[in-house]
Amino acid sequence: MSGSPASYRDRIYIVKDIILKLVEYGELNQTALVSFCGLNMTKHRPILDELEANGLVERTERPSGKRTVTFYRPTQKGLEFFRNILEPYERMFPRRKDGQQPESGGSGLNLMATMMLILI
Template sequence: MSGTASYRDRIYIIKDIILILVQYGELNQTALVSFCGLNLKKHKSILEELESNGLIQSEERHLGKRIITMYKPTAKGIEFCKTILDPYETLFPRKKNDSGKKEI
């Protein structure tokens, strides 16, 4: 990026979350946020909304004294991505950045 803040529509953030989870199967919260280029404080509400709508699921795992939150896609989330989000992106493609790549 060239010094200016990049804005990504909420719908593309949702699609990126589901696609990353499909690609990796399941991820811990830190990895998911990092791979999607999100800020946990800013975007935690999106993860909670996706979970409450049944598009992703989370599971807390105890690892010693730590509690790790793992996320994975649901069948409903994958179907939502295929039937709603993919056609949306076909109609309204993401803006390309200066290097010609789609912004993530």
């Protein structure tokens, strides 16, 4: 149900979800990233472009037969932004008042992502 309060995600949480997925997987192709984050490529491309322009994610393109596949990975600056800004923001202003997290996007770091952030 498009536009309903249950399906709406603030921009900051979309950014957090993008960086979180990239931290979890290290690198994702554009299709997988958009799918895992529950985004629409046409609608949300400006967010990815802005993250790249601000140095929070890195985009690379690789040939694959006749096609070019776009991959994204978090930068060190993106990891620091995630750790120092996005995580404290969500602790201060959780997505839902009742303590439950929405199904799409998720909030907390899983064990592997937490370990990656600690190691970096």
